[in-house]
Amino acid sequence: MSPRNKVCILGSGNWGSTAARIIAENVTKLPSFDNTVKIWVYEEIVDGKKLTEIINTHHENVKYLPGHKLPHNVVAVPDAAEVVKDATHIVVVIPHQFIQHLLDTIHGSTRPDARAISLIKGIGISNQGMTTMTQIIHRTLAIPVSSLSGANIANEIAEEKYCETTIGCSDPDEAIVWRSLFNTPYFQVNCVNDVIGVEFCGALKNVVAVGAGFIDGLGLGNNTKAAIIRIGFLEMRRLAMHISGAQIQESTFMESCGIADVITTCYGGRNRRLAEEFVKTGKSMTQLEKELLNGQKLQGYLTAGEVHSYIDSRGVNDHFPLFTNIYQICYEGKPPHSIFDGLNVDFSNDTRTPSPAL
Amino acid sequence: MSPRNKVCILGSGNWGSTAARIIAENVTKLPSFDNTVKIWVYEEIVDGKKLTEIINTHHENVKYLPGHKLPHNVVAVPDAAEVVKDATHIVVVIPHQFIQHLLDTIHGSTRPDARAISLIKGIGISNQGMTTMTQIIHRTLAIPVSSLSGANIANEIAEEKYCETTIGCSDPDEAIVWRSLFNTPYFQVNCVNDVIGVEFCGALKNVVAVGAGFIDGLGLGNNTKAAIIRIGFLEMRRLAMHISGAQIQESTFMESCGIADVITTCYGGRNRRLAEEFVKTGKSMTQLEKELLNGQKLQGYLTAGEVHSYIDSRGVNDHFPLFTNIYQICYEGKPPHSIFDGLNVDFSNDTRTPSPAL
Numbered sequence: 258m259s260p261r262n263k264v265c266i267l268g269s270g271n272w273g274s275t276a277a278r279i280i281a282e283n284v285t286k287l288p289s290f291d292n293t294v295k296i297w298v299y300e301e302i303v304d305g306k307k308l309t310e311i312i313n314t315h316h317e318n319v320k321y322l323p324g325h326k327l328p329h330n331v332v333a334v335p336d337a338a339e340v341v342k343d344a345t346h347i348v349v350v351i352p353h354q355f356i357q358h359l360l361d362t363i364h365g366s367t368r369p370d371a372r373a374i375s376l377i378k379g380i381g382i383s384n385q386g387m388t389t390m391t392q393i394i395h396r397t398l399a400i401p402v403s404s405l406s407g408a409n410i411a412n413e414i415a416e417e418k419y420c421e422t423t424i425g426c427s428d429p430d431e432a433i434v435w436r437s438l439f440n441t442p443y444f445q446v447n448c449v450n451d452v453i454g455v456e457f458c459g460a461l462k463n464v465v466a467v468g469a470g471f472i473d474g475l476g477l478g479n480n481t482k483a484a485i486i487r488i489g490f491l492e493m494r495r496l497a498m499h500i501s502g503a504q505i506q507e508s509t510f511m512e513s514c515g516i517a518d519v520i521t522t523c524y525g526g527r528n529r530r531l532a533e534e535f536v537k538t539g540k541s542m543t544q545l546e547k548e549l550l551n552g553q554k555l556q557g558y559l560t561a562g563e564v565h566s567y568i569d570s571r572g573v574n575d576h577f578p579l580f581t582n583i584y585q586i587c588y589e590g591k592p593p594h595s596i597f598d599g600l601n602v603d604f605s606n607d608t609r610t611p612s613p614a615l
Numbered sequence: 616m617s618p619r620n621k622v623c624i625l626g627s628g629n630w631g632s633t634a635a636r637i638i639a640e641n642v643t644k645l646p647s648f649d650n651t652v653k654i655w656v657y658e659e660i661v662d663g664k665k666l667t668e669i670i671n672t673h674h675e676n677v678k679y680l681p682g683h684k685l686p687h688n689v690v691a692v693p694d695a696a697e698v699v700k701d702a703t704h705i706v707v708v709i710p711h712q713f714i715q716h717l718l719d720t721i722h723g724s725t726r727p728d729a730r731a732i733s734l735i736k737g738i739g740i741s742n743q744g745m746t747t748m749t750q751i752i753h754r755t756l757a758i759p760v761s762s763l764s765g766a767n768i769a770n771e772i773a774e775e776k777y778c779e780t781t782i783g784c785s786d787p788d789e790a791i792v793w794r795s796l797f798n799t800p801y802f803q804v805n806c807v808n809d810v811i812g813v814e815f816c817g818a819l820k821n822v823v824a825v826g827a828g829f830i831d832g833l834g835l836g837n838n839t840k841a842a843i844i845r846i847g848f849l850e851m852r853r854l855a856m857h858i859s860g861a862q863i864q865e866s867t868f869m870e871s872c873g874i875a876d877v878i879t880t881c882y883g884g885r886n887r888r889l890a891e892e893f894v895k896t897g898k899s900m901t902q903l904e905k906e907l908l909n910g911q912k913l914q915g916y917l918t919a920g921e922v923h924s925y926i927d928s929r930g931v932n933d934h935f936p937l938f939t940n941i942y943q944i945c946y947e948g949k950p951p952h953s954i955f956d957g958l959n960v961d962f963s964n965d966t967r968t969p970s971p972a973l
Contacts, residue, residue, distance in 0.1 A: 408837070408838045408841040408842060408845075409838060410836060410837060410838050413835075413836040413837070413838045413839070414838065416836075418835045418836050418838060418839050419835065419838075419839045419842060419955050420838035420839055420841075420842050421838075421842045421845070442955075445842075445958065445959050447959075447961070447963075449963070477771075477776045477777065478768060478771040478774075478776050479766070479768060479771070479879045479882055479883045480766045480767060480768050480771045480772065480776060480777075480778035480779075480875075480879060481771070481776050481777045481778055482878075482879075483766040483778075483871075483875035483876070483878045483879040484766060484777060484778050484779045484803075484871065484875055486874075486875065486878055487766075487779070487869070487870075487871060487874055487875040487878075490874070491869065508963050511845070511849065511962065512845075513841075513842065513845060516844075516845055516848070516874065517841035517842055517844065517845040518841070520840075520841045520844055520845075520878060521837045521838060521840075521841040524837060524882065525837045597777050597800075600803065601803050601805075603805075604869065605805075605807070605866050
């Protein structure tokens, strides 16, 4: 009897390649899974050779995860539609601005019984509401979509340093399968049944990290940074509940995708770093994006704008003083020290009877 | 009409002197309080002069808070019984090992309508149960006792860097008064009605900081440290609930005394630092206390032992794998990397319907 299931990976950047390593090792121990793990690689030429050929010959993604061998059962394929066509489990891990184009490419090629999981960080919040990556994927492919997010710096995982992650999956049986694909002794997976709560955490934490960077730029201390992390974390939870109400579970915020990822992102990462530079140099965020990110957009800066558009259109700015201050410092020229204005908000009534996690 | 209330401070270390500065400024704006703030100073000779005389003449605690002037309405007194005798509000802020001796000294001198607040970090947990500082104070003085704790490095507060703190007070009216004595634009006070929850946070966070220091000593990254902080924080909450059940409120852990103080302590402070040295040098904790703390006891190391004694006597070690691992690494020679053993605990059922905060 041939294995029932087949997993594939869409995306071969730093995080996609790291996920491929973990999954390809795990499937060899899972009898219900085919051993081959196809990974879609956006074809590019590296040192005169196709990246797919390099990966399939040398078993290393020399461009995006150099120094870490991939298992031999990882097979790089340049055609995304070809990758998904026989897959029951589709892992989506590409930069969020490319998602719609990728979905259009594979639309019609996926199996009707397939399911997907999104490892993408980012969310679309506007004054019309918000759309998460799992919702965008589900809308095009009409299959169940789960989410995965956590305090997961890809290189540290590739070095097999202990960490945790969170899978949001609404079906308890499917959650077990996804967990079996990702869990390792050094990459510990917890499952919750709150798909979009996990996604909100992954997106909103970048705004808090911008605030933490301002504190570093102002040369303030540990107490102050901890206060900003605490208030930012509680505004994240409040905003997610404001947008999605009963769908969001408070307990999700205590998982790796929540509090742990906020902490990591506020002490490392480029959102924090650029915000620190913003205060120290007095340059605009756009200028710093040009100088330090080759013009790439800073996620926390973008999301701060989207969050503001949402809360401003609903007139609830007073309930989100930190997010409002961060927005005004980034976009409206308010001085960085105004980050403390009106922060004495009471969050103690935000909690309610929690729903049990999986 | 003379003011009804009079506040005094017992203890003039780094934190006591900082608290005196804040309170002495605040009382001048509070008509119901006498302007004079007596502070008990353990008399010692500094540069040939009595410390009380230096404080009363130069308005600076040159030994414990050098470089920061105290308001002129702070009056240093070497006799603790004299300090408390007309006080309605007693602030207790001394190292926890001296508390019983101090209480015996002032016993019989306090007004029957006085109330106290404890700023002391530390808790007594043994296999018989646990005793908090507010309970010890209440037992001797028979007056209501509140608690104050938060992400509060004294020097940063003395420099007026923004931070937050938490007051635990069971009487809502009294909470307002305590808040008015401590709150400033740069020292933001939130009140909760969970006195001992606040104290548990202040004591247990030091154990988590020892774990965080091990991670730094092992040279692991941000992901790993965030995972340890997350799990440690959830074991703190679980242990406080295990010991004191319904008295503890989950929401207390989201205040400054909880999550913010854990973060601060895991990134700075001597518990983290000694634990890092422990891993890097291979020396015993006792040896490091001698070398780096002049033989003073490390709070997190002590508390790790007390916590273990409690959970071991009740056979609930499996519910506290991180605290158990930290204990075994500190006291039983287990290798630091064993900190990750069996950490995949499910905390999602620890939450329950929260009690509203003040």
